[in-house]
Amino acid sequence: MLYTVILAGGQGKRFSINSEVPKQFVALQNSKTMLEETYELAKKISPKEKIFVVGLKEYRDRIRELIDIDDRNIILEPMCRDTYAAIMYATLKIKEIQPNAVLLFLPTDLLLDNELDVLRAITMGYNFVLGNLDKILVFGSRYGKLSNLLLDIKIGDIKEKQIYVSSISKKVSEVKDTGIYMAYIDTFLEHFNYKELQEMKKAIKEDRLDEYYRHIRPISMTERLLESDGRLVTMIIDSKIIDADTREDILNIISIRDEITV
Numbered sequence: 001m002l003y004t005v006i007l008a009g010g011q012g013k014r015f016s017i018n019s020e021v022p023k024q025f026v027a028l029q030n031s032k033t034m035l036e037e038t039y040e041l042a043k044k045i046s047p048k049e050k051i052f053v054v055g056l057k058e059y060r061d062r063i064r065e066l067i068d069i070d071d072r073n074i075i076l077e078p079m080c081r082d083t084y085a086a087i088m089y090a091t092l093k094i095k096e097i098q099p100n101a102v103l104l105f106l107p108t109d110l111l112l113d114n115e116l117d118v119l120r121a122i123t124m125g126y127n128f129v130l131g132n133l134d135k136i137l138v139f140g141s142r143y144g145k146l147s148n149l150l151l152d153i154k155i156g157d158i159k160e161k162q163i164y165v166s167s168i169s170k171k172v173s174e175v176k177d178t179g180i181y182m183a184y185i186d187t188f189l190e191h192f193n194y195k196e197l198q199e200m201k202k203a204i205k206e207d208r209l210d211e212y213y214r215h216i217r218p219i220s221m222t223e224r225l226l227e228s229d230g231r232l233v234t235m236i237i238d239s240k241i242i243d244a245d246t247r248e249d250i251l252n253i254i255s256i257r258d259e260i261t262v
């Protein structure tokens with residue numbers, strides 16, 4: 001069963017006209033915020049009860065105001081420590097609910113040119129993960145504006161689905177990281193740093209997560225995966241995907257001309 005987890009804990013504010021508003025809460029020209037748009041996408045992937053949102057404690061009321069989600073499906077972080085900490089915490093929380101879940105993590109700051117291409121890739125990815133429970137699937141794109149180079153060496157196609165095994169030895173393909181990940185829940189757990197994972201488990205049990213978060217290193221999930229010993233599999237989404245860092249990213253790249261409002 002596929003659980004979709006929306007990563008909405010970032011504090012990125014360069015995108016907003018109002019610098020006090022994180023970009024996941026900024027409304028686009030259709031009046032929906034980026035969080036709302038990501039939630040609408042998530043509902044096409046998983047039933048409501050299998051959708052979770054990770055956000056900062058201070059975002060609780062705003063999240064509840066924007067989307068129809070139960071409190072038990074909101075996972076609150078004490079502070080922002082990038083996607084690695086957020087994904088590890090969410091994985092541990094969902095493990096308590098469904099120990100055999102397949103997890104899909106979606107960031108809230110992606111602008112999609114073709115939603116159907118993304119949904120098609122996620123369906124293909126889910127089928128791949130079910131047959132390869134020891135692999136973590138990382139979604140990448142060759143099109144649009146994304147910040148991080150993801151794929152370093154192409155190993156080969158798998159059944160013409162444009163799935164590649166990634167390595168970090170030689171850079172031969174310009175595939176960019178979308179920040180979308182999928183894997184069996186235990187496979188995620190195996191790819192976290194063992195010491196950091198055990199410390200987080202202990203902090204949760206002893207109700208001192210705030211203290212733990214102050215010391216965990218702030219790195220992205222992709223950085224952690226590339227430094228781990230596990231094999232990653234990259235699926236290419238054949239569609240323009242933009243990491244919305246700034247307002248200009250929208251205006252200049254996908255020609256949205258309406259004024260952005262908060």
